[in-house]
Amino acid sequence: MTVNTCREIYRHICENLDEDLSSPRCRQIRKHVDACPDCRAYLDSLKKTVALYRELPAPELTRSAHAELLETIRLEFSAVESKKTRRGGPKRTP
């Protein structure tokens, strides 16, 4: 394997991982990766990096955060309503 090929492979596998492998260039890359243990190990480690972040758990939204959000929205609607009322002006009695 030439240094240049590995450099090119590095850039390509970082960018595409295993996407769009049908083009002639991608087939060439795949052929290189299959034959080069270093590039294969590198590609595998990149894929595992992505998989780890994908599987890293995120917490659930709490009921209190949900309730707080709905209250914020209620206040936003009230603010718009009271603005509209103010624009309409106070009703005058004769």
Added chain:
Amino acid sequence: MSISDLAKASDKSLIQAARKGDQKAFAALVRRYEDTVFKFSFKVCRERAKAEETLQDTFINVFRKLDTFDGKSKFSTWLYTIVSNNCLMKRRRRKRDDLEESLETFDNPPDGGPQSRQQPAPWEKTPDEVLLDKELQTLLDRAILKLPVDYRLVFVLRDVEGRSTQETASILKISEEATKSRLRRARAFLRDQLHPYMAAQGA
């Protein structure tokens, strides 16, 4: 709209109703997307309190900008743009430029290809086998937090949320080329951060 109508209604009709002042319609939109927004912001900022704050700010922005949503893109795309902007605004003012400069080195590995950056010790274990480890979770959090937020956003949108390059570029209002370049650098940076731990696991 009745409660069952609200649950079945399209995003578009909920938006139309909310524009006319229907608070229940807007609350239905909130219920539909609050988990998505909260989890996405958590994945970017890795902190519950910040993610909750981003959630609040995002829906306030959505409410205030509802009239500007033109319906040309999906509501979810527009929502991701707003939450991403909020994540960007909350970024810590820090040595950002230094790291950004060092990330450029991930475009051009030193002579010798990928193997010369770090020894190619393979990662023997699968993510499932190691993910229960608290130490690894801390490492993953620390590594992603070292990335500038604009890189983190691209990585989370593309690789974690599974959005396409085109949609990610559209959400972040950057070119597809910039999206690809940030993703490439982010992947390589994170991989290198995890490498000592993961390679040792396989030993």
